Amino acid sequence: MKDKPTLWITRKLSTNTEARASRDYNVILNPTDILSSAEDIIAMSAKVDAIIPCHSEQFTARVAASLDDRLKIVANHSVGVDHCDLTALKARGITVTNTPDVLSDATAEIAMLLLLGAARHAVDGDSLVRSGQWDSWSPSFMVGTQVSGKRLGIVGMGKVGQVMAKRGRGFDMTIHYHNRSRLPADLECGATYHDTLESLLNVSDFLSLHCPSTDTTRDIINQKTLAQLPDGAILVNTARGALVDETALINAISSGKLAAAGIDCFKTEPLGNPQFSAHKNIFTLPHIGSATLETRDAMGFRALDNLDAFFNGGEPKDKLV
Ligand code: DGY
16 A cells, blocks of 8 residues: 555444454544444545445445545445445445454354353343342242254354354254255354245244345234244344344234343444333343454454455455445
């Protein structure tokens, strides 16, 4: 790079990421970590050549149309890009990248945590002990759902789905999956492919979502699809809140159709869904699937690798448009 490009990092990223960015770019950081509005993004685009945003910043069609010509690349610090209107950004000639692969382990770990916690009354058990109200024990107390020997259905067998399958196998679960296309045998590792979602749902004692949020996948978990699960199934969502009709989820929990759910992603973020709080068999976390020190560094470095390639005249590895 001849002259250092100017880079805006919209949120507070890992110390190592910010140090590397400060070394290689004229960087504008956000030490207070305050969320930027659409107007902030539009105004800043006149001052910078590149932005590293997170999934919390919205690059809608309106924002894309209003961005200054100076901005050349949006190098996302996320694998999901549903916060970006890719068509509108492409129309403006702006390159967009993401950070696949590097958050698969961390996200699958949170999915397993939610799966186990939902199956074994983590919320109820923790609040009972924590509140000092645990005053009896019996063999019929807090009996949950055993994980080993059960069928784990995975929707979306990309990188995160594949790690989730591996973790499920570690718990002696049988793996089933639905994906746009069947994986080669070396990646499938004995998992059973279902060419329709319905077929997968019918056999999923546990269902874990690992597909992106698109027009096709919005609300794929709804009243109809929940009814196709076995009675007493458990749903896990670490992908995106947009995939689940939350009213249908509450109805399925209330009726007992679902034994429990583990949810890291919500329709409304931040906040979640206050109605979930009435149900101790919904184990919730605040969208922290990728939130480990190791993964935050890896995501930041991957976004910077993409920027470096772009400003050195090459093709970023994770170029989407
Ligand atoms: C992602 O990378 O998409 C995660 O949801 C965190 O932003």
